[in-house]
Amino acid sequence: MTKLKNIKVVVSDLDGTLLNTQHKISDYTKSIFQELHNQGYLLVVATGRHHLDAMAIVETLGVPVYLVSSNGARIHSPNKEELFAFNLNSDVVKAALNVEIDPEITVVLFKENVWQTNRISEKLNAYQSELNYRPELVDYKKLEDFGAIKIFFSCDNHEKLVKLKDDVLANSSEHLHHAFSLPTCLEFMDKSIDKAVAIEQVLEKEGFTLAEAVSFGDGFNDVQMLSASGKGLIMGNAPALLKETLPDLEVIKTNAEDGVAKYIASKILDKELV
Incomplete structure (x- = not known):
């Protein structure tokens, strides 16, 4: 040894x-x-x-x-x-989300005290034994403040996330970089992060x-x-x-x-x- x-x-x-x-x-x-x-x-x-x-x-x-x-x-x-x-600028996030997003994909914005999402996901909630960080259901078409810590997408279909990654980067590669924390989880952060x-x-x-x-x-x-x-x-x-x-x-x-x-x-x- x-x-x-x-x-x-x-x-x-x-x-x-x-x-x-x-x-x-x-x-x-x-x-x-x-x-x-x-x-x-x-x-x-x-x-x-x-x-x-x-x-x-x-x-x-x-x-x-x-x-x-x-x-x-x-x-x-x-x-x-x-x-x-460090927080992402609202305009940067808004531009990143200004793409066609497959309806199967869960969208999450990490805010300071809640995570804003287009759907409540029991699968994502299961990662917390206690909901110390709670979801908030929002309509992104009506959202005014897009400022966020990071952008998170989840989908069981990895290929759909790959396509979304390409679409987001086509608009926002100057400001954002990405990572697949899991094959089912795609995350975008500021390039400095x-x-x-x-x-x-x-x-x-x-x-x-x-x-x-x-x-x-x-x-x-x-x-x-x-x-x-x-x-x-x-x-x-x-x-x-x-x-x-x-x-x-x-x-x-x-x-x-x-x-x-x-x-x-x-x-x-x-x-x-x-």
Whole structure:
């Protein structure tokens, strides 16, 4: 068993990574993160989720954690102090939505306190054990303020999302970039916003660099984070295309197998796996 050297920071995505298939953090994972904290590692969670949603999950770890949310548009300290915030301009969002959107696609604007959507989706609600971040049904044709943290689309048909991605970028590539956090989830952020950029801000504040970080992820919104880290690790449950996109990165166990915690236990904490 070879221990990973020169690692001072542990960064993890949530969905499909730190969270299991029930969208929860297992007791085993909590115990591993408690030990990381006890040994002085800096802990960062970097997620596409809204901060109100993610905070409730991160709190269950029971240790101080920096939170990068909305793919880097928000940063919160371990004591929940907002350190960074960026919102998309209303006109930029309005232009992005000025395309033909298939009726099967759920549209979501991440606002500060609610997520505005064209339909209430029980599938999306299921990602929250408690609705800390609530949906608000809106008619986008009548909406006046389109300002948002990010734009989110969901559809079981990936090809429909690919077409929508192309249509949105045809109008808005100057201002926006995209990521498929899951094959069924398409997200648009300002071009300046990325998990890796936000994580670098956190590490600079704490006196570390990404070269001293190990990071875990499973989606295309994790690409820059995984690539820039001293050690980037792809979840076994990640899409095949992500693994092909980052062929030099190691693939570990799935989120259903507590892949993050087991890797940390073996390669960072130097513990025997049971």
